[in-house]
Amino acid sequence: MSASEAVTDALRELHRRFAGVREGRRADYIPELAGADPDDFGIALVSMDGHTYSAGAADTPFTLQSVSKPFVYALALASLGLDEVGRWVGAEPSGEAFNAISLEPGTGRPANAMVNAGAIVTTALVPDSRGTPAFDRVLTCLSRFAGRKLDVDEGVYASEAATGDRNRALAYLIRGTGTLPVDPVAAVDTYFRQCAVRATAVDLAVMAATLAHGGVNPVTGEKVVSPEVAAQVLAVMATCGMYDASGDWLLRVGLPAKSGVSGGLIAAGPARFGLATYSPLLDAAGTSVRGHAALGALSERLGLHLMRNPALPGSTVTLVTTADVLPTAPSGQRVRASRERVGVVAAQGALDFTAAERVLYALDESGPERAGAVVLDLREVTGADSVALALLHAGLSRLAREGRRAAVVDPGDRLGPPDLVRERTGQDLPRFGSREEAAAHCAEVVAGTD
Numbered sequence: 251m252s253a254s255e256a257v258t259d260a261l262r263e264l265h266r267r268f269a270g271v272r273e274g275r276r277a278d279y280i281p282e283l284a285g286a287d288p289d290d291f292g293i294a295l296v297s298m299d300g301h302t303y304s305a306g307a308a309d310t311p312f313t314l315q316s317v318s319k320p321f322v323y324a325l326a327l328a329s330l331g332l333d334e335v336g337r338w339v340g341a342e343p344s345g346e347a348f349n350a351i352s353l354e355p356g357t358g359r360p361a362n363a364m365v366n367a368g369a370i371v372t373t374a375l376v377p378d379s380r381g382t383p384a385f386d387r388v389l390t391c392l393s394r395f396a397g398r399k400l401d402v403d404e405g406v407y408a409s410e411a412a413t414g415d416r417n418r419a420l421a422y423l424i425r426g427t428g429t430l431p432v433d434p435v436a437a438v439d440t441y442f443r444q445c446a447v448r449a450t451a452v453d454l455a456v457m458a459a460t461l462a463h464g465g466v467n468p469v470t471g472e473k474v475v476s477p478e479v480a481a482q483v484l485a486v487m488a489t490c491g492m493y494d495a496s497g498d499w500l501l502r503v504g505l506p507a508k509s510g511v512s513g514g515l516i517a518a519g520p521a522r523f524g525l526a527t528y529s530p531l532l533d534a535a536g537t538s539v540r541g542h543a544a545l546g547a548l549s550e551r552l553g554l555h556l557m558r559n560p561a562l563p564g565s566t567v568t569l570v571t572t573a574d575v576l577p578t579a580p581s582g583q584r585v586r587a588s589r590e591r592v593g594v595v596a597a598q599g600a601l602d603f604t605a606a607e608r609v610l611y612a613l614d615e616s617g618p619e620r621a622g623a624v625v626l627d628l629r630e631v632t633g634a635d636s637v638a639l640a641l642l643h644a645g646l647s648r649l650a651r652e653g654r655r656a657a658v659v660d661p662g663d664r665l666g667p668p669d670l671v672r673e674r675t676g677q678d679l680p681r682f683g684s685r686e687e688a689a690a691h692c693a694e695v696v697a698g699t700d
Contacts, residue, residue: 254301254610256644260552261293261305264544269306274531274539277511282409286312286513286530291540293548294455296524297604300468301611308451312528313406315445315510316369316536318392320483320491321457322444323363324465325391326375327479338375338429339368343490343497358427362490364508367420373444374430374437385440392447395457397470400447406512407446414442451514451528458516459524461487461506484518488556495535503546504555515541519554522604552603552637566605568630569596570612590693592623594685598630606638610645623692624649627659627685634664643674650677657681657688 269291278284292308326335337359344361353360353367360368378384393400421434430437449457460467461484465475475483487506492499499507505517505525513530515538525548527541549555572591593616597609609626616624626646634642642665649656657680658665665671671679682688 254303254607254614254645255648256610256641257295257301257303257607258305259644260548260641261295261303264548265291265293265305267547268540268543271540271543272531274533276513276530277532277536280406280409280413280511282403282406283313283512283530288531290513291529292451292527293544294451294526296452296455296459296468297607297611298459298463298468298521298523299608299611300459300471301607302452302455302469304452304455307528310528311403311448311450312514312530313403313445313510313512314392314447314449314454314514315512316364316366317454317508317510317512317514317516318388318444318447319364319369319372320461320487320508320516321392321395322369322376322388323372323486324395324461324475324479324483325388326363326372327482328475329377330375332482335363335372335375338431339363339371341486341490344493353424353427353429358424358429360424360429362486364486364490365493366417367424370417370421370437370441371424371430373441374432376440378432385443388440388444389447391474392444392449392457394472394474395460395467396449396453397456397460397467397472398453400449400453402443403446403448406448407443410442410445411439414438417441449514451526454514454516454526454528455524457524458518458526462518462520462522462524464521481520484520487518492537493535495537503549504557505545505549506556507545509535509537509541511536513538513541515545517545517549519556519604522554553635554603566597566599566601566608567595567612568598569594569627570615572616590622592625592689592692594625594627594689596627596630596685598632600632601634601638601642603637603641606634606641610641613645613649623655623657625657625659625685625688625692627688628664629659629661631662631664639665640674643671646671646675646677646679650675655692657691659683659685659688 290307292306294304294308340359362368363372376384421438424430425434461480464477465480466473484506491508507517509515515527517525529538529540531539595612660681
């Protein structure tokens with residue numbers, strides 16, 4: 251187990267807490283979706299450094315459905331620009347259900363790209379050519395966001411095509427106003443295939459993290475869209491992504507989000523993380539019941555609300571290295587002549603959940619293959635909230651259980667008084683005023699002279 255397992259522990263706890271929820275029903279109006287396992291429930295989080303954490307059925311494949319909409323909107327924006335896309339589809343909350351007839355009086359534009367009417371228009375805007383059909387562009391775009399090649403569930407596609415008369419009616423209605431730039435049949439067929447693209451909760455967390463990371467996939471490092479496009483998509487997700495429940499979601503959870511009727515749900519913390527859940531039991535608005543509950547609880551527990559806790563500037567971890575230290579033994583004791591390797595991690599600034607996750611991962615990077623002991627330097631840390639402290643304590647506790655020794659440079663008692671640290675970490679954590687003193691202490695312990 252690693253120190254950063256503290257993040258996974260938080261996801262596992264949420265999974266245990268909500269796995270027994272039985273409210274909601276599957277989307278049986280698409281026959282193939284009615285066969286989903288009602289017990290499936292997965293949660294995933296991807297950080298801006300590409301670290302992936304998950305719990306439950308996070309690797310179970312399912313179709314994207316409406317979760318595909320933000321990413322195809324990003325493709326249209328990247329291809330045509332905001333002004334041109336805005337000619338065809340608006341960016342205002344509709345206040346109505348996902349399949350409502352939300353067309354702007356006078357222009358016939360759909361209200362936004364997150365409702366079905368707007369999503370059909372957005373898909374129709376994707377450039378189409380004999381050499382590169384529109385759907386090939388869509389699938390390539392979704393795969394780049396996910397960081398791997400995705401595919402189509404042909405059974406779900408066929409099921410949607412057989413039962414999607416309302417979406418066809420929407421397309422013909424929009425075409426009648428002059429705001430659908432292609433043939434309605436072709437537009438809806440591409441849209442059905444887009445919705446039937448298959449992914450996992452981990453994939454969706456990577457996709458959400460790519461938007462949060464300014465359009466750069468944090469796992470592959472590929473620039474998928476520009477920072478401007480990523481910001482535009484997140485803005486529409488924040489105001490429109492949860493349909494007629496978008497305002498309440500933003501008020502209570504505080505994250506740009508998008509739901510889908512197969513049970514997928516994504517949320518993004520700009521410059522911080524991507525989140526995703528999967529559970530096929532839906533509420534009346536078509537949102538996963540367990541996913542909604544879990545992301546709401548996670549936001550509250552970890553202080554993720556966008557308006558309450560904006561992203562912190564600058565780098566949290568300023569140093570990750572190992573030092574070769576020659577242990578010094580007390581008089582009369584023998585010491586090995588070889589130098590001992592001690593990991594060193596230094597942090598700065600104010601620590602919240604995102605910053606603490608980076609520190610924990612840095613502790614892992616100075617792991618047993620590099621050093622048997624680690625020094626955590628907190629001299630430049632200006633403060634830490636309760637969530638960050640809980641994660642650091644949990645990570646240090648794991649180090650102790652793994653048999654690794656740790657020392658901290660913590661003159662300001664950032665981790666709390668010694669008795670509290672002992673209670674939370676299960677160890678007496680020695681504290682020093684300098685990195686060198688702490689490293690020398692760790693070397694003595696490893697050498698067996700302490």
